[in-house]
Each structure stands twice: as structure tokens, then as C-alpha cells.
Amino acid sequence: MPSNNCAVIGCDTKYTNKNIIRHRFPKDEKTCAIWVQKSGNNNLLNKSALQIFNSYIICEKHFDASCKSPGFKKLIHGPIPTLNLPVNCSVIDMSIEQSLEPLNSTIDMSITQTDDITWQTPNEEVQESLNTNQSLNEARGTLTEIRISRVKHLTPRKKLLYNVVKKYKRRALVLNKRCLTAKQRILKAERFMQIYGKSMSRLNQSTQNFVQSQIRMQIQKPRGRRFTIEDKVFALSLYKQSGKAYRALAKKFALPSRKSLLDILKKIPFEAGINDHIFEHLKLAIKKLKKLDRYCSIVFDEIALSASLQYTDRHAKVIGFKDLGGPHRSSDFADKSLVFMIRGSRKKFKQPIAFYLTNGTMDSTNLSILIKNIIKAVQSTGLTVVSTICDQAPTNIAAINLLYKETKEKFIKEGKENRTFGFEIENQEIIPLYDVPHLLKGLRNNLVSKNLHYVYENKKKTAS
Numbered sequence: 001m002p003s004n005n006c007a008v009i010g011c012d013t014k015y016t017n018k019n020i021i022r023h024r025f026p027k028d029e030k031t032c033a034i035w036v037q038k039s040g041n042n043n044l045l046n047k048s049a050l051q052i053f054n055s056y057i058i059c060e061k062h063f064d065a066s067c068k069s070p071g072f073k074k075l076i077h078g079p080i081p082t083l084n085l086p087v088n089c090s091v092i093d094m095s096i097e098q099s100l101e102p103l104n105s106t107i108d109m110s111i112t113q114t115d116d117i118t119w120q121t122p123n124e125e126v127q128e129s130l131n132t133n134q135s136l137n138e139a140r141g142t143l144t145e146i147r148i149s150r151v152k153h154l155t156p157r158k159k160l161l162y163n164v165v166k167k168y169k170r171r172a173l174v175l176n177k178r179c180l181t182a183k184q185r186i187l188k189a190e191r192f193m194q195i196y197g198k199s200m201s202r203l204n205q206s207t208q209n210f211v212q213s214q215i216r217m218q219i220q221k222p223r224g225r226r227f228t229i230e231d232k233v234f235a236l237s238l239y240k241q242s243g244k245a246y247r248a249l250a251k252k253f254a255l256p257s258r259k260s261l262l263d264i265l266k267k268i269p270f271e272a273g274i275n276d277h278i279f280e281h282l283k284l285a286i287k288k289l290k291k292l293d294r295y296c297s298i299v300f301d302e303i304a305l306s307a308s309l310q311y312t313d314r315h316a317k318v319i320g321f322k323d324l325g326g327p328h329r330s331s332d333f334a335d336k337s338l339v340f341m342i343r344g345s346r347k348k349f350k351q352p353i354a355f356y357l358t359n360g361t362m363d364s365t366n367l368s369i370l371i372k373n374i375i376k377a378v379q380s381t382g383l384t385v386v387s388t389i390c391d392q393a394p395t396n397i398a399a400i401n402l403l404y405k406e407t408k409e410k411f412i413k414e415g416k417e418n419r420t421f422g423f424e425i426e427n428q429e430i431i432p433l434y435d436v437p438h439l440l441k442g443l444r445n446n447l448v449s450k451n452l453h454y455v456y457e458n459k460k461k462t463a464s
Helices: 029-039 049-055 094-100 122-132 156-200 205-217 229-241 242-250 256-264 276-286 362-378 394-414 436-451
Strands: 022-024 057-059 296-302 310-311 317-319 321-323 330-335 336-344 352-357 383-390 424-426 428-434 452-456 461-462
Touching: 029 049, 057 394, 094 321, 205 336, 229 242, 229 256, 229 424, 276 352, 296 362, 330 336, 336 362, 352 362, 362 424, 362 428, 383 394, 394 424, 394 428
Parallel strands: 296 383, 383 428
Antiparallel strands: 022 057, 296 336, 310 317, 321 330, 321 352, 336 352, 424 428, 452 461
8 A cells, every 4th residue: 555645855745634635656657757756756766666656645735726637536647746846856857758748748848957956955945935935835854855864963043044944834834724725615615506506596486585595594693683575575474374383483494573574564554445555466466367267256244343442653543443444434433344355266366455444233335335346446457256255144135135226227227128147336247145154054043943834745844
């Protein structure tokens, strides 16, 4: 097995440097002779190419990037060490270089002829290290280069120069390690960016934003995180799906707090009545839908509220009184809310579009007016309303009967036969439907409170 120490004179690569790649001398005698000459190691001059191949190596510090095979640790065919070599070995015999030229025709080197290796004096070596910054991988021992075995054999002046050389070599070694570390970090960053860019390009925009947000926010403390508006909107969509699931995800991912999400909602102007900004957004969204996907139903129902008042600084307004939108406000406390929502008939989508605060149950006259206004507003966005859905509350039934009556009077005035099953709004027939749970509930109540008359085997019978 070859030694782990680099054969180049002055190189500090030892067996302890595990991360440095080492290359054996070539078996080819001509190329091996050039490597031996470049190394400046006189111990190799009397050895054969096979002996050198089996026992000695040169580390990667002495080879240019063009000599290295991309993606592999090995070298290309016929490389020549050119970096961090002893100064006195920078020139080689012309005849050897010319004989190697067919093996490595891509290397262009300036060559001068010399007969023997010349040694530098301590003064010249100190001057060279100070002026050229070459001290990274020079002699394992400065004394070896000047053929002196002990420091005590130096004169006082030479000792001073020797200490200066050691000082600058140590400094150069530190700088070299820093430089190598920085280069390695840059290479790792470049590789990471290449892999990261390829992976991110396969994701949709929402997923890309979420991944980038996690990379950016995970290193921050919870109170130091600053989310973009896209991050907050995405988190709000998760929170609206399930608050419990959102709290579970927030333990693993960097997500905005509940207060941040509520602050976003406060910035959206929701007023009682028809909200124009909702319908403007609907117009943009509906442009992407096909014609058949634009058919929808209007669903409305009342929910009970606790009577209370709340003052909002943003709008300088007290909320909690009866409010039918616009100027239709009163001093009565609101205890119910009437909510309207659209639901896709063919394509599955739903969107709340309006709400009203009422005191008690809304009367049928006002309710019929609200239904007409909502239908007209929805139809103006490009959607086609085909039905209304509500429960069988007396007020709802009375309001729908009023709409039936208006449609009937319209046909009478025009002298036409009324063949519609429902009622018309702006020449569009609307079919009123009642939700299935209330139909079942009404059937049950009728069976409990009334007798059932039926015919069985041509005989009229009654079930009580």
C-alpha cells in the first residue's frame, strides 16, 4: 500500500488528513518521471516507476481543476501536477516533456532547460514567502530545504529569519484552510440550489410559497416571524376548514397565530346587505367557469344571535342593532341574522354573499324584496339562478307566495298564459325548493297531528 503522505517536497498533507484525495504515481515511465521531477523529491530519482507507483502518492492540492474528471475523484488521462510545487522544481527537462506530448496534447506549458535543481537560501525563501503568498503547502520543514538538521546549527540572524518563515507559513496555512472551507461551502450551496430549483419547479405555486415560507420562518422565534399576505391567506383557508386541525398543524409548522388571521378578516369590509366587493370578486372568478357550471341555487336561512353591542374602531360604528343594509337601520337590538349563500348546481362551490341583522322573524314583504334583490345581484355577475332553497318557516312560505302572486299578475297584465312552475325574476324562472330535512320533519308532524286518508283495495280507509 502506498504512503498517505504526499511525496511533493514542502506539502503538509499527512495521513491524518482524511478528506484530501490522493493520487498514485502513473505506471508509465515517461509520465512518472515528470511527476518525480515536479515533486522535487530526490528520494524517488533512483526508483523504478512500479516501485514509485506502489509506495508514493501526490495529493489533489497539486492538480489544476482541468486535470480532474468531472463527477469523479480520479484524474483524466495524462495529467501533470502544476500547483503548489517547490519553486526550484517548476522547470523540467525538455526532452521528457516533448516525449509526453502525444499523451496529453491539451496541456500548454512554458518550459526552460536546466541541468540541476538549485536550492534557495533562507533570505530568498523569506522574501519569496512575503511577496508571493506561496506559503500554504511548502516544505514540511524549512531546515530540510536548506540542508540543516537542527535549529541550534543556525546563526542568530538565520534563527530570526527561520522564525519569520514559520510565522508566515502558519498564517498562510490558516488562510488556506479558510479559503478551502469557503470554496467547499460555495460548492455545496451551488449543488443545493440546483437540486432545490429542480424540485421546486415540479410544485404548484401555493406549495412553493408554503415550502419557502417554512424555510424562511422555522429559524425565527414565534414572535419574530413576519408572514406575507399570501402566507396569511393560505393559513386562513386552512383555519376555516378546521380550527382543531389548524392548531395541530401549528405545532409542527410555522403558521400565523389565530389573532393574525382574525386581524386579516377585520380588514375585509363586511357590511349588512349586499357586499359589492364580494360580487366584484365573483365576476372575476365566474369568467373561468363553463356555461353549464354557472347554474346555481340561492340558499337562505335564519340563525339565532345573542343580543349584544360591539364598537369597531376601524369603522367607528356600533354593531348589534337591527340592520337591513344601507340606511335601513334601527335602534332595536338584533337577535337573529338572515344569511344568503349561493351553491353550484353542477359544479361544487358555495359562497356566502349577504347577511341581514333582524329583530325577531323578518316579515314576508321585506323578505320577498330581499330575495328579488339578491337574485338580481347574483345574475348580474354572470351566474344563472335556477332555484331557491329554504326551510318551511311560515315567513318563507308567505314570501314565496308573494313572488308567485307577482309573477301571476305580470302574466295577466301581458295577456299571456302562465305556464311557469315557479316565479320569474327578470324573465328567468326560479324554482322554489324546500330542504329535505324540513320536508321529512313536516311529514312526520302531519302524521302525528292529523289523520291519514288512503285507498286500499278500492276501499277508503283512515289511519289515526
